[in-house]
Amino acid sequence: MADAKNTVLFPYETLHKLCMDAFQKFGFSEKEADIIQDVLLTSDLFGIQSHGMQRMVRYHKGISNGLIKIDAKPEIVK
Numbered sequence: 544m545a546d547a548k549n550t551v552l553f554p555y556e557t558l559h560k561l562c563m564d565a566f567q568k569f570g571f572s573e574k575e576a577d578i579i580q581d582v583l584l585t586s587d588l589f590g591i592q593s594h595g596m597q598r599m600v601r602y603h604k605g606i607s608n609g610l611i612k613i614d615a616k617p618e619i620v621k
Contacts, residue, residue: 558584558596565599569606570613 562580587595605611
């Protein structure tokens with residue numbers, strides 16, 4: 544558990560704007576960025592930090608390395 548002295552808190556709206564700006568600059572549409580930020584921030588709000596904001600770095604690396612395709616669209620197979 545993090546020491547309270549080492550914890551930095553940010554207002555939700557600040558993190559929302561950061562996510563929206565970042566994912567749109569990565570190349571996602573506003574609608575896609577909104578879906579992504581909702582998942583990340585909701586995870587953090589529920590205490591699931593492994594799937595929250597800290598994933599932004601991994602997503603950026605994946606995009607930069609070509610492992611995440613921004614223009615890919617999900618398809619329901621079954």
